[in-house]
Amino acid sequence: MTEAREAFLAGERPEDVALFLADSYVSDDRLAEYGDAVEGGVLIVIDGERGRNAFKAATGTGAMEFARLAMEHEGIIDDDLAGGTCPDELEDGDHDTQFVFAFAEEQNEEVGGIYAEGDVVHAYAQCTCGTAYSDRWAVQD
Template sequence: MSDQREEFLAGERLEDVALFLADSYVSDDRLEQFGERVDDGTLIVVDGERGRGAFQAATGTGAMEFAKSAMSNEGSIDDDLTGGHCPDESDAETHDVQFVFAFAEGQNEEVGGIYAEGAVVHAYAQCTCGTAFSDRWNVTE
């Protein structure tokens, strides 16, 4: 795992975003110049503004618009940001994560809940079946 991804997942890169793009969704060897090659895709950690632009270029959708559409549908996104489990997996369709957009938010005791416990990763994914879903969790040491 790259230092950038480790730092992001530890809540140390609050100004950055992480993007996972599956090979089945975007097939472009140039992506590896910008990120880390992982099983089935590329994971990129980049400053927020550039990351949102890269997300829009890769998916054709604005990052925050996508996050809003996925927010109301809770699923499970792998804590390494490279996959997950679609909440609609009960049908016979194939369910693979096409892409993930994630950001981390610092600890905020005033908000309470999981935010009082430490930094929180917010992750949003798109499944091959068309379902967009979200997950969030406290960072781990």
């Protein structure tokens, strides 16, 4: 695991975003040069602006547009950001994660709830069945 990915998952890079792109979704071997090859794809940690642009280039959708859509369905995204569990997986069809977009938000005790517990990772995923879903969690020491 690269230092950038490890720091992002620890909530230490709130200015960056993380992108997971499944091999079945994007077949560009050059992507591994920019991130970590993980089971089923590549995970890239990149500064926020470049990451949002890369997300749009790879998916054809704006990152924040996608996040708003994904927030309509809660699912489970793996804490390593390299997959998840679609909330519609009990329905017929394939349910593999195509891509994940994530960012971290620093702890904010004034907001309360999960934000008072520590830094929070917000993650948004797209399933092969067409469902976009979201998850978030407080980073644990």
